[in-house]
Amino acid sequence: MRAKKFGVSLLTLIMISILILSGCGKSDSNQSGSSSGSSGSAGSGEKTYKIAISTFSEAIPWQIQTLGIAKEAAKGFGGKVELSVFNSNMNTADQITQIQNMINDKYDAILVDASSATALDPVLKKAKDAGIVIISYNSIVANPDVVHSRVYVDQKEWGALMAEWLANKLNGKGNVVLIEGLSGNQISADRTAGAEEVFAKYPDIKVLAKGAGEWDQATTEQLMQSWVTAFQDIDGVWSSGGGSSFGVVNVLLKNNKDLIPITGEAQNSWIKLWHDQKDNGLTSIAPVCPPYIAQIALNAAIRALEGESIPADLKLDIPILTDDNLDEYYDPNSPDEWFAFDKITQEEIDALFN
DSSP: OOOOOOOOOHHHHHHHHHHHHHTOOOOOTTOOEEEEEOOSOSBTTBOOEEEEEEESOSSSHHHHHHHHHHHHHHHTTTTOEEEEEEEOTTOHHHHHHHHHHHHHTTOSEEEEOOSSSSTTHHHHHHHHHTTOEEEEESSOOSOGGGSSEEEEOOHHHHHHHHHHHHHHHTTTOEEEEEEEOSTTOHHHHHHHHHHHHHHTTOTTEEEEEEEEOTTOHHHHHHHHHHHHHHOSOOOEEEEOSTTHHHHHHHHHHHTTOOOOOBOOOOBHHHHHHHHHHGGGTOOOOEEOOOTTHHHHHHHHHHHHHTTOOOOSEEEOOOOEEOTTTHHHHOOTTSOTTOBSSOOOOHHHHHHHHO
């Protein structure tokens, strides 16, 4: 707001000094935050909720898209929400410190995408005991008692449905390799566990090798190249997602190998490559954790703050891209980093809580 010009008096100088001092908070080198929404009053007599998102990464494209959707959603509450995002950069200790700072700063609610399923428990319990609404989303905490609600897709189910698809494509027989996601990440571990349970039911499917592609194209290309060199026949690839599936195709084409069934994730880089190589034999299935998941978590927090009862666990359906609906989501003009199934209406969100 632009102020009118007045003559400077002693009283004015005193008031300016007070305002400057009140705007200076304690800075912490571990804390990285950005704000969205309204920082003022939501209206006459209406409370503005101070809400934080605690995430373990803003480097992963899915995270960037998800946080962007949440920030836009915060603006839709008519000034009721002041939303800040804090990124711990894959460092659990930093995420704990940041959450402690949120307690000290008296946030009304914290949405947590956890870097660890268990390590955050003490600080989250402390925040909950302090009266802060805690919503765990995406990479959720294992203990439901330290939060008010967990919003998630079942990652083990995700891994299993991809494995079942691959087993069916191979008619229950063949050699496969497993490309895991981010090392030490619970989501990646759950997806792999789901896949291994399925493959264990098929005695004629042999898992030749398993390794971490880190959801990264370049890392996966190195891994896949070593396997193409070591194994004469690879009939299918179970990929945890991210950039890994793209890397698999690159290696197969580079080595003049036939394209084989490869699981993926509904990211536009994969959708475009899949579409372009479909006539050359590429077939896939691509689930996604819907990028609007943080928007749902934000809605859950506001409902709890306004005294509504919210479910302790809110399991979302997993949207799935297949050969059958690929053309519907093919968009060559969208960025490679974009993930499909990124929109949900307020009516659909309301239905989740009713």
